[in-house]
Amino acid sequence: MLLLSLYLFPLLAAILLGIRPGMDRGFASRFVTLLAVVPVVIVAAIGFQTDASWSLPWLPDAGMNLAFHVDGTSWLFLLLTVLITLFAVAVSVSLKIGDRAYFALILVMESMLCGVFTATHFIPWFLCWEMTLIPAYLLIRLWGGKGAPRAALRFFVITLAGGVCMLLGFLVLQWSVGTMDFAELSQLAAKRELAACLAKSFDATGLGGHTLLTVAAVAVFLGLAVKIPVVPFHAWLPAVYAEAPTPVTVLLTGILSKMGVYALLRIFLPIFSEVMPGFAPWLTALAVATVLLGAFAALAQKDLKRILAYSSVNHLGYCVLAVAAVAASRTDREEAASAVSGVVLQAINHGIIASVLFFSVGILESRSGGSRGLDDFGGLRARMPVFAGLMGLALFASLGLPGLSGFVGEFLIFNGVFGLVPWSAAICVTGLLLSAVFLLRMNRKVFQGPLPFAMAKWSDLTLGERCLFVPGIALIVVPGLWPQALLQFTNADTIRLLELLRPIP
Amino acid sequence: MTAAWTLISAFVGALLVLLLPARSAGLSRVIALVASLVGAVAAGAACWARLQHPSAAVWSLDRAWIPSLGVRFHLAADGLSLTLLLLTGIVAVAGVLFSWNVEERPRAFFAFFLTIIGGVFGVFLSRDAFLLFAFYEIVILPKYMLISIWGSTNREYGAMKLTMYSIGSSALVLVGLLVAYAASGGTSFDIAHLAATSYPASLQAWAFPILFVGFAVLAGMWPFHTWAPTGHVAAPTAASMLLAGVVMKLGAFGALCVAMPLFPQGFELWKPVIAGLAVVGVVYGALAALAQRDLKFVIGYSSVSHMGFVLLGLAAGTHWGLRGAVLQMISHGVIAGLLFGIAGRVVYERTHTRDMMELQGFNLRRALPGAAIAFTLATAASMGVPGFSGFVAEISVVIGLWPQFPWLVPLIGIGIIITGAFSLRALHKAFFPAANSSAFTALPPLTWPEFSAITLLLVVSLAIGIYPQPWMALIDDGLRSPVFHSILSKP
Numbered sequence: 003m004l005l006l007s008l009y010l011f012p013l014l015a016a017i018l019l020g021i022r023p024g025m026d027r028g029f030a031s032r033f034v035t036l037l038a039v040v041p042v043v044i045v046a047a048i049g050f051q052t053d054a055s056w057s058l059p060w061l062p063d064a065g066m067n068l069a070f071h072v073d074g075t076s077w078l079f080l081l082l083t084v085l086i087t088l089f090a091v092a093v094s095v096s097l098k099i100g101d102r103a104y105f106a107l108i109l110v111m112e113s114m115l116c117g118v119f120t121a122t123h124f125i126p127w128f129l130c131w132e133m134t135l136i137p138a139y140l141l142i143r144l145w146g147g148k149g150a151p152r153a154a155l156r157f158f159v160i161t162l163a164g165g166v167c168m169l170l171g172f173l174v175l176q177w178s179v180g181t182m183d184f185a186e187l188s189q190l191a192a193k194r195e196l197a198a199c200l201a202k203s204f205d206a207t208g209l210g211g212h213t214l215l216t217v218a219a220v221a222v223f224l225g226l227a228v229k230i231p232v233v234p235f236h237a238w239l240p241a242v243y244a245e246a247p248t249p250v251t252v253l254l255t256g257i258l259s260k261m262g263v264y265a266l267l268r269i270f271l272p273i274f275s276e277v278m279p280g281f282a283p284w285l286t287a288l289a290v291a292t293v294l295l296g297a298f299a300a301l302a303q304k305d306l307k308r309i310l311a312y313s314s315v316n317h318l319g320y321c322v323l324a325v326a327a328v329a330a331s332r333t334d335r336e337e338a339a340s341a342v343s344g345v346v347l348q349a350i351n352h353g354i355i356a357s358v359l360f361f362s363v364g365i366l367e368s369r370s371g372g373s374r375g376l377d378d379f380g381g382l383r384a385r386m387p388v389f390a391g392l393m394g395l396a397l398f399a400s401l402g403l404p405g406l407s408g409f410v411g412e413f414l415i416f417n418g419v420f421g422l423v424p425w426s427a428a429i430c431v432t433g434l435l436l437s438a439v440f441l442l443r444m445n446r447k448v449f450q451g452p453l454p455f456a457m458a459k460w461s462d463l464t465l466g467e468r469c470l471f472v473p474g475i476a477l478i479v480v481p482g483l484w485p486q487a488l489l490q491f492t493n494a495d496t497i498r499l500l501e502l503l504r505p506i507p
Numbered sequence: 508m509t510a511a512w513t514l515i516s517a518f519v520g521a522l523l524v525l526l527l528p529a530r531s532a533g534l535s536r537v538i539a540l541v542a543s544l545v546g547a548v549a550a551g552a553a554c555w556a557r558l559q560h561p562s563a564a565v566w567s568l569d570r571a572w573i574p575s576l577g578v579r580f581h582l583a584a585d586g587l588s589l590t591l592l593l594l595t596g597i598v599a600v601a602g603v604l605f606s607w608n609v610e611e612r613p614r615a616f617f618a619f620f621l622t623i624i625g626g627v628f629g630v631f632l633s634r635d636a637f638l639l640f641a642f643y644e645i646v647i648l649p650k651y652m653l654i655s656i657w658g659s660t661n662r663e664y665g666a667m668k669l670t671m672y673s674i675g676s677s678a679l680v681l682v683g684l685l686v687a688y689a690a691s692g693g694t695s696f697d698i699a700h701l702a703a704t705s706y707p708a709s710l711q712a713w714a715f716p717i718l719f720v721g722f723a724v725l726a727g728m729w730p731f732h733t734w735a736p737t738g739h740v741a742a743p744t745a746a747s748m749l750l751a752g753v754v755m756k757l758g759a760f761g762a763l764c765v766a767m768p769l770f771p772q773g774f775e776l777w778k779p780v781i782a783g784l785a786v787v788g789v790v791y792g793a794l795a796a797l798a799q800r801d802l803k804f805v806i807g808y809s810s811v812s813h814m815g816f817v818l819l820g821l822a823a824g825t826h827w828g829l830r831g832a833v834l835q836m837i838s839h840g841v842i843a844g845l846l847f848g849i850a851g852r853v854v855y856e857r858t859h860t861r862d863m864m865e866l867q868g869f870n871l872r873r874a875l876p877g878a879a880i881a882f883t884l885a886t887a888a889s890m891g892v893p894g895f896s897g898f899v900a901e902i903s904v905v906i907g908l909w910p911q912f913p914w915l916v917p918l919i920g921i922g923i924i925i926t927g928a929f930s931l932r933a934l935h936k937a938f939f940p941a942a943n944s945s946a947f948t949a950l951p952p953l954t955w956p957e958f959s960a961i962t963l964l965l966v967v968s969l970a971i972g973i974y975p976q977p978w979m980a981l982i983d984d985g986l987r988s989p990v991f992h993s994i995l996s997k998p
Contacts, residue, residue: 020880059976061899064827064906068973103876129893136887139931143939144872155935162890162927166920173902173916177909207913 005054005070005120008044008080012037012113016106031095034105038091041084041112048072048080060125065181068126070117074491075346079119079264082353085473086256087112090249092470093361097368099247104145107137111253118261124172124182127269131261132165138250138258146245153241160238161228168225171218175273178203188272192502197276212277219274219281226270229262230318233292240299243311248364251307255314255360256353263321263349267342268495271325272502282330286426289326292319294429297436306363306374306448309440310356313400316437317352321345323430324415327422328503334421335500341418342496343489348411350488351481355399355408358474362393365467366448369460376444381453386462390449392471399478401441402434406482414485509556510566510584512549513592514632516542517599517625524618532614539617540603543624547596554589558977561586561984567634577695581635587833587985590978591631591760594840597967598752599624604960605848606745608856609657616657619649620745627753636684636765637696643680643761646754647673650746657743660801665741669750672734676724680761683718686710687769702768702990715773719766719781725758727814728781729788736795736807744851747803751810751843756836759817763832764990767821771993774824779912782822786918788815793925797932802850802861805933806843809889812926813839813897819919820904824994826986828907831900833982838888838896838971845885845964853878853957854937857950863936870940870947877953879938881961888968890930891923896971 015037019030048054057069072080091108094100114137117130135158143154176182178200179190190196200218201211227235243251274281296316303309324341331338367374383390399406404413412434419427463471481488520542524535553566567583584592602620609616622645629642647670654666688696691704706714724731735755739747767774792812799805813835820832855861858869872879888895901923905916940947953961971978986995 058974061903061975061979063979103880125893129898132893136883136892140883143935151935151939151941155931158931159924159928163924166923166927169902170905170916170920173905173909177906203910204913 003056004044004048004051005056005072008041008048008116009113011040011044012109012116015040016109016113019102019106019109027101030102030105031100034109035088035091035095037109038084038088038112041116042088045077045080045084049077055122064176065183066125067123068129069123069183070120070126071122072120073495074493075268075495076119078346078350078488078491079260080116082260082350083112083115083119083257085477086252086353086357087115089357089361089470089474090252090256093252093364094247094249096466096470097248097364099249100145104141107141108249108253111137111141115257115261119264122184124176124184127184128165128169128172134258134261135161135165138254141250141253142242142246145247145250148245149241150245153238153245157238157242160235164225164228164235167221171221171225174200174214174218174221184269184273188275188502191273191275194276196273212280215274216277216280219270219277222270222274223285226262226266227288230259230266230322231262231315232288232319232322233295233315236292236315239315240308240311243314244305244307248360248367251360252357255311256357259314259318260349260353263318263345266322266325267345268499271329272499275329275503278329282326285326285329286323286423289319289323290426290429292316292322293433297433297440300440301436304376306366306376306444307360309376309444310359310363313437313440314352314356316433317348317356317400319433320412320415320430321348323426324348324419327419327427331422335504337418337421338500338503339418339496340414341422342499343492344411344414344416344418346492347407347481347485347488348415351399351407351411351478354474354477355396358396358471358478359393359400361470361474362389362396365389365463370457376447379448379454379457380451381449382457382460383449384453385457385460388468389463392463392475394445394449395475396478397441397445399482401438404482407478407480409482410485508566509549509553510589510592510632511568511582513546513596513628514582514625516545516549517621517628521618521621521625524614524621527614535614535617536603536607536609539621540600542621543596543599543603546624546628547593547600550589550592550596553584554586554593554981557586557589557984558980561980572635572638576637577693578637579635579695579697580638581697582632582638583634584632585985585988586981586983587764587988588631590833590837590981590985591756592628594756594837595624595627595631595753597963598748598840598844601844601848601960601964602745602748602752604956604963605748605852606743607954607956609743611657616653619652620749622649623653623749623754627757630757631760634698635696636687636698636701639698639761639765640677640680640684643757644677646757647677650750650754653746654738654742657746658741659743660740661737662741665737669734669738672724672731676721676731676758679717679721679724683714683721683766686714686717698765698768699990702993706770706772708772711770711773712776715766715770716777718769719762719774719777722758722761722766723781723818726755726762726818727758727788727811728818729784729791729811729815732788732792732811735811736804739807739810739847740801740803744847744855747847747851748844751806751847752840755810755814756840759814759821759832759836762818763821763829767824767994768990774994778822778824782819782908782912782915785815785818785822786915786922788812788818789919789922790925793922793929797925797929800863802854802863802866802933802937803847805863805929806846806850809846809926809929810839810843812922813843813889815922816901816904819915820907823904823907823911825907825910826995827903828911829986829991829995830979830982831903831905831907833985834896834903834971834975834978835900837978838900838968841964841968841971842885842888842895842897845881845961845968846889848957848960848964849878849882849885850937853881853953853961863933866937867939867941869950871938872940873947874950875952877958881965882938883934884965886930886934888965888972890927894969894972896968896975899972899975
């Protein structure tokens with residue numbers, strides 16, 4: 003019931019906001035901040051429950067149910083969702099962006115995201131997955147910058163195409179196996195029966211089971227790859243991240259991109275484990291391309307938001323690399339466990355770090371009246387020492403300084419990956435170096451050097467802005483020093499996942 | 508018996524409207540609303556009763572009508588008919604609400620409107636092929652009148668084209684039915700009787716396409732779809748809603764419940780052709796919609812695309828295919844009604860244009876936020892976003908199609924993507940300003956009838972999408988009828 007309220011509360015709140023005309027802006031923004039706190043409380047309460055699940059028969063004769071369940075890993079992602087949403091709402095209020103419709107859309111998106119991270123059956127999962135798209139499209143389209151209409155349309159159509167591929171891929175499984183329940187499909191895959199089922203049902207096509215399962219896997223992967231995004235499916239990303247209003251970019255990078263990582267690790271990997279040995283080299287190659295292209299592209303950008311956008315591509319590339327490495331190897335459990343834990347930590351930590359960084363750029367943008375070029379700023383450390391310290395901390399966390407949260411995820415990933423796919427891991431280390439280059443350059447260009455005349459009167463962060471930084475910075479420092487705080491939730495799930503992938507014969 | 512009230516209320520309502528004296532012509536809309544509400548509630552109650560007692564006997568009425576020909580007045584209301592009755596009732600209520608401010612000859616307008624509704628109810632209830640055909644014909648004349656008198660763009664042309672297509676297709680249906688009647692011994696038009704007769708395969712091979720095409724023209728099958736966009740655009744809003752929402756379903760219903768059961772071997776022979784044409788319809792309709800400037804033409808072509816899914820489900824001939832086809836009929840009925848209502852009534856009434864480039868200048872998002880929100884949701888429903896009815900229907904059709912025509916599925920995927928593109932393009936061009944400008948001139952907000960009609964249709968679409976179970980149960984109830992054995996019993 004608690005879980006159901008997590009989906010329903012934001013929806014009802016959104017409707018409430020939608021049907022209250024005459025609510026003035028100030029009241030609406032205070033009200034919505036209050037509304038966004040409630041899901042945080044609900045998620046915290048779910049943390050104390052032993053078994054939170056909810057389901058409703060949808061088409062029972064096809065075994066389709068709207069089934070949701072929370073385990074440790076999905077709870078962490080839920081926490082990320084509600085915290086980042088609250089943060090995005092607070093940032094919107096602080097930067098004076100948005101009206102009632104805007105906040106209502108954010109709440110709708112929050113509800114759907116919670117569904118994505120907890121669904122245990124394809125139908126509810128896909129329902130929530132696709133339903134995030136419409137609020138995201140509208141938020142970018144209607145509150146974004148000049149280039150937003152084009153960027154939003156491209157984002158929508160590319161993502162929709164990915165979604166349709168994914169749907170068809172899963173419908174192949176539904177038709178031949180008769181279920182789209184993730185757990186049942188993974189069990190079948192662990193018993194190495196999925197390909198045989200497919201071969202039997204699609205006898206007429208004359209293709210083997212492995213070929214068919216590979217086709218389905220590719221179709222599903224396309225849907226995920228667009229969302230993460232993996233190179234070469236990232237074409238929509240830079241324009242969208244740059245044109246969307248800052249809080250929406252926070253949501254996009256903080257949570258929406260994590261949907262893809264989450265699904266790649268927890269749904270794609272176990273279900274298609276049978277064809278993974280053939281699939282893994284390609285996945286590894288794409289991951290390496292994502293890491294490198296993200297880093298090089300970030301190096302070439304002059305726009306702060308675009309640099310961070312490509313830096314996100316680069317950071318999530320490590321997650322894909324880890325998944326590919328786990329998929330490639332069949333034997334080594336310890337290193338695979340390290341890589342899997344790394345993926346979860348990297349996803350969560352990147353969500354928080356990137357949100358803080360985009361918020362920082364949002365502050366720069368609001369002070370400068372809209373300009374956010376790399377060369378537009380300089381010497382701000384003198385005028386804004388607190389801001390320089392906080393944003394600098396987030397930048398260092400992003401480049402993986404030990405002691406901050408960005409390091410733990412990357413360390414665990416590389417710790418695992420080096421044992422599994424050493425060459426690709428070695429190439430990807432270049433990405434780490436490059437990200438240090440462009441992030442440090444950003445720090446230098448913005449905070450050091452001569453102070454432009456126009457910025458001589460800028461004041462440091464207000465109290466409200468400082469308060470917004472506090473939770474983000476705390477969540478960067480604490481897991482960096484004490485990663486076990488997060489890992490304790492995921493260990494059991496990691497072991498379960500690896501047992502599915504590496505069945506004891 | 509409850510189901511019969513649908514038929515009675517519509518025809519009695521039409522009669523009452525006609526009998527109204529001229530000075531109280533304004534009352535006609537109230538009568539029309541009451542009549543269609545009675546129909547909708549009766550259909551809903553009958554559905555509910557059927558769900559509660561799924562094993563109870565189906566209500567039916569069987570009286571001799573023209574004994575010399577063996578024609579009987581045979582009505583029956585199984586789950587399949589009931590869901591379609593409910594759809595008709597809902598679209599009728601929404602149609603009356605969207606026509607609340609018709610000023611020009613309201614009595615004639617609502618009388619024609621209710622006659623169409625009555626004819627549609629009759630077709631869905633008929634179990635005698637002759638009776639079904641009679642109701643099918645009743646619909647044609649009022650359709651012509653509604654378009655040619657109250658229509659807009661190019662109404663003479665649209666009305667004439669639509670009527671010619673309807674009459675031509677009816678002639679095919681009549682030929683097909685007479686062939687079956689003669690070949691079965693010339694004793695009865697009862698559909699169950701005709702379906703139980705086994706016709707020689709050679710006869711089925713040529714009689715099936717005649718009968719099927721006759722019905723499928725009305726369902727907007729490519730390449731016989733051209734009446735649909737022009738007709739929908741020319742029609743007044745309520746008539747567009749009825750045309751796209753329920754009249755196109757008559758064709759699909761006839762194809763499913765008459766053409767396919769009568770000539771199952773013919774169907775086996777021809778189904779690859781039907782499936783091929785249906786897929787072309789899905790993709791072609793979507794592409795054509797992508798190229799339109801007139802908002803109503805976009806919706807008109809989207810109907811062709813969506814009805815392609817119905818035909819695909821029928822062509823699959825599997826249990827999932829058929830239930831998907833029926834569900835898509837219902838889903839499209841609701842969504843098309845909604846889209847036409849918003850574009851043709853709510854927006855056109857206030858802006859007097861349907862050209863998307865001109866609409867962009869109105870900044871409808873600010874000027875008419877209610878309509879913009881409603882159209883956004885309707886767009887989502889139309890592009891088959893999960894949670895709305897279109898998604899359930901489309902995946903059922905695809906699941907049903909896999910075993911028969913796996914190669915067509917990627918083409919359907921392409922169709923769905925183009926559908927997303929054109930739906931979004933329409934929303935984005937017609938309702939959102941060019942460069943997020945905030946300048947606008949305020950337009951009158953939604954009136955209560957408009958608001959209630961939009962809410963009704965949206966709620967139904969969402970209800971089906973989130974909890975399709977009862978609808979599927981009702982459809983399955985109909986598909987269990989012995990009439991369908993010859994189709995569904997195939998491996």
